[in-house]
Amino acid sequence: MDKEKCRKIEEAAKTWTLEAADLLQKSFENTLTITYKSHIADLVTNMDKNIEKFFIDKIQRTFPDHKVLGEEGYGDDVQDKSGIIWIIDPIDGTTNFIHQQSNFAISIGIYENGLGIMGLIYDVGSKNLYFAKDGEGAFLNDFKLPRLDKTSLTEAVIGVNATWVGPNKRINHENVQEVVRKSRGTRSYGSAAIELAYVASGKLDAYMTMRLSPWDFAAGLILLNEVGGLVTNTEGQPIKLLEQNSILAAKPGLHEEILNHLTN
Ligand code: IPD
Ligand code: CA
Ligand code: CA
Numbered sequence: 001m002d003k004e005k006c007r008k009i010e011e012a013a014k015t016w017t018l019e020a021a022d023l024l025q026k027s028f029e030n031t032l033t034i035t036y037k038s039h040i041a042d043l044v045t046n047m048d049k050n051i052e053k054f055f056i057d058k059i060q061r062t063f064p065d066h067k068v069l070g071e072e073g074y075g076d077d078v079q080d081k082s083g084i085i086w087i088i089d090p091i092d093g094t095t096n097f098i099h100q101q102s103n104f105a106i107s108i109g110i111y112e113n114g115l116g117i118m119g120l121i122y123d124v125g126s127k128n129l130y131f132a133k134d135g136e137g138a139f140l141n142d143f144k145l146p147r148l149d150k151t152s153l154t155e156a157v158i159g160v161n162a163t164w165v166g167p168n169k170r171i172n173h174e175n176v177q178e179v180v181r182k183s184r185g186t187r188s189y190g191s192a193a194i195e196l197a198y199v200a201s202g203k204l205d206a207y208m209t210m211r212l213s214p215w216d217f218a219a220g221l222i223l224l225n226e227v228g229g230l231v232t233n234t235e236g237q238p239i240k241l242l243e244q245n246s247i248l249a250a251k252p253g254l255h256e257e258i259l260n261h262l263t264n
Contacts, residue, residue: 001117006118006133009084009117009118010118012058012062012063013086013108013110014120014129014131016055016058017108017120017122020051020054020055020090020106021106021122021124021127023054024047024051024097024104024106024124025124028101032045032046033045033046041095043094043095043098044072044094045091045094045097045098047097048072048090048091048094049072051090051091051106052070052071052074052075052088052090053074054090055068055070055086055088056070056075063084065083065084066083066084066085067083067084068085068086068088069085069086069087069215069242070087070088070090070215071089071213071215072090075088080242081111081114081241081242082113084110084117085110085111085112086108086109087108087109087110087111087215087218087241088107088108088215089105089106089107089108089193089218090106091104091105091106092104092105092106092121092191092192092215093105093189093193093194096189096191101125103123103125103190103194104123104124104125105122105123105124105191105193105194105197106122106124107120107121107122107215107216107218107219108121108218109214109215109217109218109219109220109221109222111241114241116134116221116222117133117134117222118131118222119219119221119223120219121194121196121219121223123197128141129141130197130201130219130223131223132200132222132223132225132226132227133226134222134225134226135226136226137227138200138201138223138226138227145201145202145226145227146202147228148200148251148252149252150252150253150254151205151253152253152257153182153183153257153258153261154184155184155205156184156206156250156251157183157184157185157186157205158185158187158204158205158206158208158258159186159188159189159195159198159208160176160180160209161188161209162188164176164208164209165180170211171210171234171246172262175261176262178261178264179208179258179262187204192207192209192220192247193217193220195207195209196217196219196220196221196223196224197220197223199220199224199229199249199250199251200220200224200229201227205250205251206250206255206258207247207248207249208234208246208247208248208258209246209247210246211246212247214241214242214243214244217231217245217247218241220249221239229249229251230249230250230251230252230255231247232255232259233245233246233247233248234247234248234259234263235262236248236259236263248262
C-alpha cells in the first residue's frame with residue numbers, strides 16, 4: 001500500500017477511535033441496555049452495537065471499497081482475505097465494561113489481502129493507545145516499543161484465564177497447570193486485546209487462551225509482529241485470520257518453552 005493511502009487510513013482510524021472512546025465514556029452517564037448472546041456470560045450492550053455501527057458508517061463514507069468484519073455482525077459477510085478489511089471489536093472486554101467500567105478496549109486490525117497493515121488497541125479507561133504499522137514498529141502512545149527480549153518461564157508473568165487451569169474440553173489442563181506452576185505468576189484481565197497489547201509492550205511475557213475470534217486478535221497480531229513477539233495457536237500452528245483459534249503469544253524463547261509443556 002502506498003504511504004499516502006496508509007497515512008490517510010491511520011489518521012482516520014485514530015480519530016474515529018478517540019471519538020468512539022468518548023462515546024463509551026459518556027455512556028456511563030446513561031443506563032446500559034444489556035442482553036445475552038449465546039449464554040448468560042456472553043453479554044452485549046447497546047454500546048457494543050452503537051460503536052460498531054459508528055465505525056461502519058465512517059468507513060463506508062470515507063473508504064467505500066474497504067470491507068468490515070465486526071463482532072456484532074453489522075459489517076460485511078467477509079468470506080476471504082482479499083482487499084482491505086477492517087476487523088473490529090467495538091468493545092473487547094464487555095463484561096469489564098459492564099461490571100468495572102475499566103479494562104475494556106476498542107480493537108481494530110486492518111489487513112490488505114491477508115497482510116497486517118496496522119493495528120490499534122485503545123484501552124479506554126487508561127487512555128492508552130497501542131498502535132502498530134507494518135514495518136514501522138509499535139507504539140504505546142508516543143513511545144516506540146522496543147523489540148521483545150528472550151525470556152524463560154521461571155522469570156515470566158503469564159496472562160491466562162482460570163477456565164483453562166481446570167478440566168475443560170479444549171486442552172489438557174494438567175499441561176496448563178504445569179506452565180502456571182513453573183511461571184513467576186499469572187494475571188487475567190478479561191480483555192484479550194489488552195492482554196495481547198500487554199505482551200507487545202512487555203507488561204506480560206506471554207498470553208494464552210483456547211478460543212478467540214478474529215476481532216479479538218486481529219490488532220494484537222500486528223502489534224506483536226512489530227516487536228518480535230511470537231504468535232501461534234497452542235499447537236504451534238499458524239493463526240488462521242478469519243477463523244476461531246487458540247492463541248499462544250509470547251516473547252522469544254518463552255514461546256517454545258510453553259509450547260513444549262502444552263504439547264507434551
Ligand atoms: C472476550 C474477551 C475475553 C476473552 C473472550 C472474548 P468480548 O471478548 O476478550 O477476555 O477471554 O474469549 O470473547 O466478548 O468482551 O468482546
Ligand atoms: Ca472480544
Ligand atoms: Ca466485543
